[in-house]
Amino acid sequence: MSNAVELRSLSKSFEKVKALDDVSFDVAEGELFGLVGPDGAGKTTLFRILTTLLVPDKGSATVCGLDVVKDLWAIRSRVGYMPGGFALYPDLSVAENLEFFAAVFGTTVEKGYELIAPIYRQIEPFKDRRAEALSGGMKQKLALSCALVHRPDILLLDEPTTGVDAVSRREFWDQLGNLKASGLTIVVSTPYMDEALRCDRVALIHSGKILEIDPPGAVGRRYPLPLLSVTGGERFELLRALREFPEAHAVYLFGDELHYTDKRAEVSAQAIAAEVQEYLAQRGHTDAQVAPISAGIEDSFMELMGGAPPPTAAAA
Numbered sequence: 001m002s003n004a005v006e007l008r009s010l011s012k013s014f015e016k017v018k019a020l021d022d023v024s025f026d027v028a029e030g031e032l033f034g035l036v037g038p039d040g041a042g043k044t045t046l047f048r049i050l051t052t053l054l055v056p057d058k059g060s061a062t063v064c065g066l067d068v069v070k071d072l073w074a075i076r077s078r079v080g081y082m083p084g085g086f087a088l089y090p091d092l093s094v095a096e097n098l099e100f101f102a103a104v105f106g107t108t109v110e111k112g113y114e115l116i117a118p119i120y121r122q123i124e125p126f127k128d129r130r131a132e133a134l135s136g137g138m139k140q141k142l143a144l145s146c147a148l149v150h151r152p153d154i155l156l157l158d159e160p161t162t163g164v165d166a167v168s169r170r171e172f173w174d175q176l177g178n179l180k181a182s183g184l185t186i187v188v189s190t191p192y193m194d195e196a197l198r199c200d201r202v203a204l205i206h207s208g209k210i211l212e213i214d215p216p217g218a219v220g221r222r223y224p225l226p227l228l229s230v231t232g233g234e235r236f237e238l239l240r241a242l243r244e245f246p247e248a249h250a251v252y253l254f255g256d257e258l259h260y261t262d263k264r265a266e267v268s269a270q271a272i273a274a275e276v277q278e279y280l281a282q283r284g285h286t287d288a289q290v291a292p293i294s295a296g297i298e299d300s301f302m303e304l305m306g307g308a309p310p311p312t313a314a315a316a
Contacts, residue, residue, distance in 0.1 A: 002028075003026040003029065005025075005185075006060075007024050007025055007026070007061045008061070009023075009060075010049065011057050011058045011059055011208075012045055012049065012057050018208050019045040020042045020049075021207070021208040021209045022209070023059070025203055025213055029185050030185055031200050032176065032186045033185075033188070033202075033203070034189070034198075034203070035202070035205055036190060036191070036193070036196045036203065040207075042207070042208040044083075044084060045208075047081070047083070047156055047158045049061055050079075050156055051076070051079055051081045052068050052069075052075050055068075056069075063154060064078050078154065080148050080156065081155075082144060082156070082157045082158065082160050084159040086131075086139050088139075088143055089131060092131055093127065093129060093131070094123055094126055094127045094128070094129055094131060094134070094142055095127040097142060098120070101146040101147075105149070105150035107149070107150050109149060111151075112148065112150055112151050115148050115149075115182075116148050116149055119144055119145050120145045123142055123145075136168060137165065137168030137171070137172075140161070140164055141172075143160070144160070152184075153185065155185070155186045158188075159190060159191065160188065161190065161192070169195070173198050193298050196216055201213060201215050201216075202216050202219065204297075204300075204301050204304060211301070211304040212300070219297050220294060220295040223294075223299055223303065224265060225249055225262060225264075225265050225303075226262045226264065226269040226272050226292065227259060227262075227294070227299060228259070228262070228272065228276060228291065229257050229260075229289075229290070230242060230257060230260050230289070231256065231257045234285070239253065241285060247262050247263050247264055248261075248262065259293070260276065269292035272292075273290045273292050
């Protein structure tokens with residue numbers, strides 16, 4: 001299988017800010033590939049290079065076998081791009097936006113309708129409504145339809161579900177799954193860890209550097225230290241007590257629970273859990289519940305970032 005995207009030692013700076021720092025990875029044809037990281041990680045800069053809107057300072061990048069600098073016009077006709085935020089024309093109707101984007105690519109809505117039909121049919125009853133009057137989820141469906149109307153070879157989506165309600169987010173990812181099943185290559189960035197789990201592979205990116213690339217299920221399995229879930233009343237008092245435990249490596253809030261990481265890789269998680277339970281009881285937290293858990297992407301990301309705040313661990 002050939003690659004739809006190839007990056008080699010890609011770097012880009014804006015004055016003193018290094019947005020991308022020696023980034024290298026491949027995306028296979030037909031893959032659903034996720035870029036996962038917080039705001040400012042470099043995701044948007046990377047997408048703008050892949051869509052030929054920015055030129056890298058060093059390194060190389062190809063999309064569909066075409067160089068992003070030398071072959072920019074050929075790339076633009078083969079890429080569907082959905083930038084972060086609503087980037088369509090608010091004063092045009094749903095139908096007019098779709099017709100405009102089809103015309104830009106030298107085609108018609110009729111020629112691309114088969115691909116977009118499962119998505120567009122959901123908003124077609126509102127085809128005469130101005131885009132600015134649509135709900136967040138409907139705007140999202142329109143933007144995706146406009147990115148697909150010319151039947152691209154690859155779809156690039158920069159945080160497409162930010163600010164969208166949970167139901168619309170699930171529907172959107174179901175649509176991406178259907179597009180992937182049709183053979184379309186998709187590269188999507190997201191700050192949401194639950195969305196990352198739906199990708200074939202994810203690249204964890206922070207401060208312009210790729211920290212790790214793996215299938216989502218493999219990322220957590222590489223976590224190097226014992227990890228515990230701790231629940232109970234007075235969470236912030238629990239947090240303080242755990243961080244004062246002599247063997248604590250890291251302690252973070254994860255929703256309604258705390259994730260405690262111990263320094264001692266050679267000690268079993270069960271033994272550490274019993275020790276932490278006793279320690280907390282001595283500190284007055286007799287209602288605390290302590291149990292070993294398997295690490296998720298969030299835990300691994302925070303460990304790789306050396307304690308920086310995690311991306312959003314939102315529920316689907």
